[in-house]
Amino acid sequence: MLPPRTALLWTLVLAAGFLGLGARRRPQRPSPISAIQPKAGFDAQQFAGTWFLVAVASSCRFLQEQGHRAEATAVKVAPQGAAMAVNTFQKLDGICWQVRQLYRDTKVPGRFLLRARGARGDVHVVVGETDYQSFAILYLERAQRLSVKLYGALCPTARSLPVDDLVVSKFEQSVQEANMTEDHILYFPKYGFCEAADQFHVLDEVKR
DSSP: OOOHHHHHHHHHHSGGGGSOSOOOOOOOOOOGGGGSOOOTTOOHHHHOEEEEEEEEEOOOHHHHHHGGGOOOEEEEEEEETTEEEEEEEEEETTEEEEEEEEEEEOSSTTEEEEOOOSTTOOEEEEEEEEOSSSEEEEEEEETTEEEEEEEEEOOTTOOOOOOOHHHHHHHHHHHHHTTOOGGGEEEOOSSOOOOOOOGGGEEEOSOO
């Protein structure tokens, strides 16, 4: 069992934490994310680089209750063929943690599969919109619970990090289309990023 603070980090950083509580056995419904179209002609090479997490929209009760503990979160993306290696960096209690993940190729550009712990199964990921330079909107689904993430480009020469208002409006529209409201949106801090973690604070989800 993970220690409590590691479990909290997992909830804030990984898609598993954004997708709600335990699910009861129900009739199978169409997957919500199957109706979301990925970025046309998505190119993992262009998407590579460092992004920061601007906001997350989710109906997860735990995220809403613990959102005040959210820390600035940076993500480094590197293509591995058609897949993407994703390294997330976030502080918890003043300590920088790193989470290593692999967004696996699904043979559909812009759609990925993330192997995840827990009985609710894997996480499906879609890069819905991006200009590869300033913003990206990602959708994640686990156990038919959908969440939406907004990322911005992390530029080392400019500390004015907020994304354009038009991008925020686009994100809010995406949230509404996912049957959520502004009350489900959690905005993350825009300062206090960390870029590395020692070997004792690495969660490696690739070696599974």
